[in-house]
Amino acid sequence: MSSILSNLRNTVIAGIVLTIVMAVVVSMASGDGFAMGHAYGAFIMRWLHVLSGVMWIGLLYYFNFVQIPNMPNIPDEQKPAIGKVIAPAALWWFRWAAMATIVTGLLLAWMSGYLVDALTLGAQNGFAVDKSLAIGIGMWMGIIMWFNVWFVIWPNQKKALGMVEVDAATKAASARTAMLFSRTNTLLSIPMLYAMISAQNLY
16 A cells, blocks of 8 residues: 555556546446446546646645745745745646646536537526526636636746746746736635536526
8 A cells, every 4th residue: 555655656546546446336336337428428527627626726725825925934045945846846737737627627618518608608698597607707717817827827937936047126026926816816716616616506
């Protein structure tokens, strides 16, 4: 067991295997079997969307609830470890989790037949479908958050972390810009998650 848990790759593989075993056991116990059709494909896409979203929002909350507030408490001689090792690795997973969340979300909406209706906030139905309006608002907030990650936070973090050479004033300004847009995403994540969950459970 320790050989599985002491290696991240082995842990993830074991998690996938356990998921497959669980799915087969539940399917056999219920007697339904797997219907490997469109509905199951959409379910798998939803699962991947949620999995990606957990990684994305989890790292967003790590940055905003843990790393940023505690950076002033770290002695100056220890800060390079965060900037050179921890932050670049976390930002890699952060931005690619954002990409995976958006791609799987758009594919899920397309597979489920509500992509256009959601992106237009239900305009083609006179904004009368609450589910389309709710999921559409959530999707647009997610798209704005994804845009912030890739086109504002990441370019500014590269300057703030010294991956791109800039002067000290630009470095400080970039760090502040990245922080403010990260806080914007934290703010948006709360109504975004409400919109997504309400679309699935209230309408």
